[in-house]
Amino acid sequence: MLSIILFIFKMVFTLAYNLLDALPTLDFTIPVNLFDNIVEFFNGVAFFIPMAPILVLFELKLLVIQFRIFWALCMRVKSFIPTISGG
DSSP states (O other), X not given: OXXXXXXXXHHHHHHHHHHHHHSOOOOOOOOTTXXXXXXXXXXXXXXXXXXXXXXXXXXXXXXXXXXXXXXXXXXXXXXXXXXXTTO
């Protein structure tokens, strides 16, 4: 029975490998000035949108999320302390 299952797996994997091998290869290149264009885009957007207040709000949101994770971790550790001490 095991040899039949191994044979089926081998045939399925061989078929899948041959199908993947038959696919055409993808060849792509990243343009040299791609990052320059991204920076120029963000500079253009920053001209119209006040980025400094938005970044401050984003940092505050990250601080709140980090505090909530830390507080949840502290509560989880605190909940295990009576069980660890044998109480």
